Amino acid sequence: MSDEANKGLLSPLRRKLLMGMAAVPAITMLPRASFAQAPATSAVNTTGLAVTDTEVTVGILHSATGTMAISETGSIEAEKLAIEQINAMGGVLGRKIKFIQEDGASDWPTFAEKAKKLLVNDKVAAIMGCWTSASRKAVLPVMEQYNGMLYYPTFYEGLEQSKNVIYTGQEATQQILAGLNWIAKEKGAKTFFFIGSDYIWPRTSNKIARKHVENVLKGKVVGEEYYALGSTQFNSVINKIKLTKPDVIFTDVVGGSNVAFYKQLKAAGIDLAKQPLLTISVTEDEIDGIGGENIAGAYACMKYFQSLDNPNNKAFVPAFKKAWGEKTVIGDVTQAAYLGPWLWKLTVEKAGSFDVDKIAAASPGVEFKGAPEGYVRIHENHHLWSKTRVGRAKLDGQFELIYETADLVEPDPFPKGYQ
Amino acid sequence: MTDNRFFNRSELIGILVLAVFLVVVLPLTLDVFRLNLVAKYLTYAFVALGLVICWGYGGILSLGQGVFFGLGGYCMAMFLKLEASSVENTKIQSTPGIPDFMDWNQITALPFFWKPFNSLTFTIAAIILVPGIFAWIIGTAMFKRRVGGTYFAIITQAVAAILTILIVGQQGYTGGINGMTDLRTLKGWDIRPDHAKIVLYFFEVGCLFVCIMIAQFVRHSKLGRILVAMREKEDRVRFSGYSVANFKIFAFCIAAVFAAIGGAMFALNVGFMSPSFVGIVPSIEMVIYTAVGGRLSILGAIYGTLLVNFAKTSLSETFPELWLFGLGGLFIAVVLAFPNGLAGIWGDYVQPRIDRLIASRKSKPDGWTDSSVADGAPAE
Numbered sequence: 001m002s003d004e005a006n007k008g009l010l011s012p013l014r015r016k017l018l019m020g021m022a023a024v025p026a027i028t029m030l031p032r033a034s035f036a037q038a039p040a041t042s043a044v045n046t047t048g049l050a051v052t053d054t055e056v057t058v059g060i061l062h063s064a065t066g067t068m069a070i071s072e073t074g075s076i077e078a079e080k081l082a083i084e085q086i087n088a089m090g091g092v093l094g095r096k097i098k099f100i101q102e103d104g105a106s107d108w109p110t111f112a113e114k115a116k117k118l119l120v121n122d123k124v125a126a127i128m129g130c131w132t133s134a135s136r137k138a139v140l141p142v143m144e145q146y147n148g149m150l151y152y153p154t155f156y157e158g159l160e161q162s163k164n165v166i167y168t169g170q171e172a173t174q175q176i177l178a179g180l181n182w183i184a185k186e187k188g189a190k191t192f193f194f195i196g197s198d199y200i201w202p203r204t205s206n207k208i209a210r211k212h213v214e215n216v217l218k219g220k221v222v223g224e225e226y227y228a229l230g231s232t233q234f235n236s237v238i239n240k241i242k243l244t245k246p247d248v249i250f251t252d253v254v255g256g257s258n259v260a261f262y263k264q265l266k267a268a269g270i271d272l273a274k275q276p277l278l279t280i281s282v283t284e285d286e287i288d289g290i291g292g293e294n295i296a297g298a299y300a301c302m303k304y305f306q307s308l309d310n311p312n313n314k315a316f317v318p319a320f321k322k323a324w325g326e327k328t329v330i331g332d333v334t335q336a337a338y339l340g341p342w343l344w345k346l347t348v349e350k351a352g353s354f355d356v357d358k359i360a361a362a363s364p365g366v367e368f369k370g371a372p373e374g375y376v377r378i379h380e381n382h383h384l385w386s387k388t389r390v391g392r393a394k395l396d397g398q399f400e401l402i403y404e405t406a407d408l409v410e411p412d413p414f415p416k417g418y419q
Numbered sequence: 420m421t422d423n424r425f426f427n428r429s430e431l432i433g434i435l436v437l438a439v440f441l442v443v444v445l446p447l448t449l450d451v452f453r454l455n456l457v458a459k460y461l462t463y464a465f466v467a468l469g470l471v472i473c474w475g476y477g478g479i480l481s482l483g484q485g486v487f488f489g490l491g492g493y494c495m496a497m498f499l500k501l502e503a504s505s506v507e508n509t510k511i512q513s514t515p516g517i518p519d520f521m522d523w524n525q526i527t528a529l530p531f532f533w534k535p536f537n538s539l540t541f542t543i544a545a546i547i548l549v550p551g552i553f554a555w556i557i558g559t560a561m562f563k564r565r566v567g568g569t570y571f572a573i574i575t576q577a578v579a580a581i582l583t584i585l586i587v588g589q590q591g592y593t594g595g596i597n598g599m600t601d602l603r604t605l606k607g608w609d610i611r612p613d614h615a616k617i618v619l620y621f622f623e624v625g626c627l628f629v630c631i632m633i634a635q636f637v638r639h640s641k642l643g644r645i646l647v648a649m650r651e652k653e654d655r656v657r658f659s660g661y662s663v664a665n666f667k668i669f670a671f672c673i674a675a676v677f678a679a680i681g682g683a684m685f686a687l688n689v690g691f692m693s694p695s696f697v698g699i700v701p702s703i704e705m706v707i708y709t710a711v712g713g714r715l716s717i718l719g720a721i722y723g724t725l726l727v728n729f730a731k732t733s734l735s736e737t738f739p740e741l742w743l744f745g746l747g748g749l750f751i752a753v754v755l756a757f758p759n760g761l762a763g764i765w766g767d768y769v770q771p772r773i774d775r776l777i778a779s780r781k782s783k784p785d786g787w788t789d790s791s792v793a794d795g796a797p798a799e
Contacts, residue, residue, distance in 0.1 A: 064739050064740045065740070065742070065743050101739045102735070102736065102739060103735050103739035103740070103742065105735065105743075107695055108597070108598060108691075108693050108695060109689055109691050109693060109695070109696075110735075112689070112690075112691060113456065113459070113689075113732075116452060116455075117452065117736070120450075120451075120452045121450075121452055133597060134596050134597040134598070134693070137597045137598075137600045137601075138597075138598075138600055138691060138693070140600070140601070141600060141601045141611075141690065145611055157523075159523060198587065198588060198590070198595075199587070199590065199595050199596045199597070200520070200523060200524075200590065200595060200596075200597055203523075203524065203590070204523060207525070228584060228587065228588065229587070229596065414511070419513050
């Protein structure tokens with residue numbers, strides 16, 4: 001092009017224009033030059049992921065519709081907030097994060113289909129997503145087959161470990177054991193009554209809890225009952241509770257069933273201020289539906305409460321409310337979802353690469369000091385070291401922190417002696 | 420003469436167009452991921468095809484086809500799951516050699532009803548027979564007592580709800596709400612890589628055409644005419660000496676078996692089976708596919724299934740939070756404006772124009788292409 005320009009007779013104006021055009025590429029080069037330390041794409045992306053000189057694409061895969069939308073919306077919001085904050089700080093390896101959101105529609109095969117679409121068609125560098133165990137189990141073979149990276153936020157039953165998944169929530173022993181220890185010591189509890197929803201997570205959690213009660217605490221499980229997902233009739237189990245008078249009611253009832261359960265418990269005259277109840281399935285999100293007055297006094301065992309008093313959380317809560325509205329509440333899983341993009345960013349920077357294999361290898365030992373829950377670190381088994389906390393539900397729907405473990409609890413997805 | 424047994428000329432053209440579309444056009448234009456999605460959509464086409472016979476011709480509205488889809492799918496999935504749960508694959512479990520979900524539920528030995536599913540022959544037989552016999556039992560219990568119409572639809576719905584609860588509740592034996600995931604090989608042949616997906620797609624299309632032929636045969640046989648007569652005036656058929664119940668049972672069984680084949684294909688193509696295809700909502704969705712396509716048209720039902728599922732995928736990819744409204748709008752629009760679905764649009768608007776075009780080109784009438792017989796229009 002410039003050869004031709006030299007040959008022709010050019011008016012000064014045209015010459016100026018041409019010079020200007022020649023300068024255009026130089027200008028577009030500028031932003032790239034300004035990220036002096038941003039490494040070349042060819043060096044950080046050897047497997048054909050959606051990484052350009054200025055952008056990297058990740059996927060967000062949750063249910064925006066269907067029965068799970070009410071739970072998963074918080075996770076979507078937290079992940080978007082984290083991505084926005086990371087971008088405001090300059091992105092990852094000099095690249096802004098762009099996200100593609102897909103709807104799992106509360107339908108497990110749809111999750112698998114969308115995960116495949118994100119990996120195969122969109123070549124996303126990582127996926128933040130899934131919520132229920134069922135959706136994770138559906139997505140897992142896809143992640144392993146196409147070598148993707150999933151950041152999974154929910155506390156779950158354990159018995160799983162994959163190179164292609166980072167579990168940012170607690171596995172069962174992390175969530176249960178410290179809480180049981182605390183309540184046994186604090187309340188001198190010897191007898192426990194278990195109530196759960198009927199699927200893999202409550203069943204596995206209660207199995208672990210039962211072994212711990214019987215073998216470690218030397219207590220007794222006086223009842224164990226399961227209800228189908230979505231059940232709203234708990235009167236018979238409440239009668240059994242009244243008959244057996246357990247020291248502690250231990251519950252992992254999920255979703256909308258909680259509303260009926262706590263209302264009926266209250267109506268039956270069981271006062272949670274006097275009858276200790278420990279739940280591993282109620283967060284601030286659920287209390288929104290249950291109503292603070294129906295559950296005040298119950299203990300919940302989690303790793304995060306919105307009311308936590310630490311500098312990270314004091315910055316996180318207002319930022320979240322500013323982004324998503326003053327009335328939103330932040331539950332345990334929402335916070336864990338917020339960790340996903342941050343842990344991924346830190347891992348990519350540690351590995352110096354977006355390649356999934358390198359991220360999987362670099363993940364153990366990655367620590368995030370800015371976590372709202374305090375401090376977390378990734379274990380060799382791709383779960384997080386984190387503290388277990390017990391909170392007491394208050395009338396206003398928030399939890400008051402009652403107890404936290406002194407140290408981080410080691411994740412142990414395949415606990416010996418509990419299977 | 421055999422031509423008349425299966426289809427007239429315009430139906431033959433329709434089937435050939437569909438064959439070219441599925442066998443040539445789609446594989447050439449779509450990447451493997453999208454082709455696999457089409458394979459998934461086509462599994463529902465089996466169900467829609469069954470509904471055309473059962474609902475469109477026989478007038479028996481079943482809102483429980485998910486039951487049969489699920490039974491077929493679970494039979495296939497049980498075979499695949501057993502193969503994926505070999506001792507070396509499941510070393511990590513406390514009882515190696517049984518499916519992972521059994522291990523999680525403290526089951527230590529393979530239940531007796533799982534054992535025959537080690538055999539592929541048994542599995543294939545079960546895919547056809549289990550839903551077939553189940554449909555026969557329901558059909559006999561209902562139709563012999565002259566339960567029909569709305570009551571029958573409600574009962575099929577109840578069956579769908581019961582089966583879902585059963586599967587979810589018996590999670591040690593069925594995988595519960597998670598379903599059966601991580602299906603890997605069929606007789607040692609890996610069903611997950613791209614080339615396997617392509618092979619499975621063509622296999623599925625082949626099976627679909629076999630089913631289309633069966634449906635065409637039923638439609639053109641005396642049996643099909645009795646079904647239509649029953650739909651229009653049941654009592655007259657009964658008074659003419661036909662056993663209405665038996666014909667209804669037959670239509671219901673054939674719809675069930677088609678649905679089960681679809682379910683088995685689903686397990687193979689998607690590598691997954693879960694109770695979310697068994698319940699009331701998916702069953703109703705399957706009826707919607709048929710309604711959109713046109714419940715009186717065999718080919719219409721297939722195009723309807725493809726269209727609705729394609730819309731579902733593309734709308735949900737583009738508008739992850741609003742797509743359900745778009746889909747709902749599509750259903751309402753189709754059902755209100757075109758009660759006979761896509762096939763109705765074709766038969767009322769497109770086909771007559773084509774016929775007129777052909778007729779105006781030809782100066783002398785041709786016995787073979789008599790347009791009054793031409794049948795894109797589904798009504799008999």
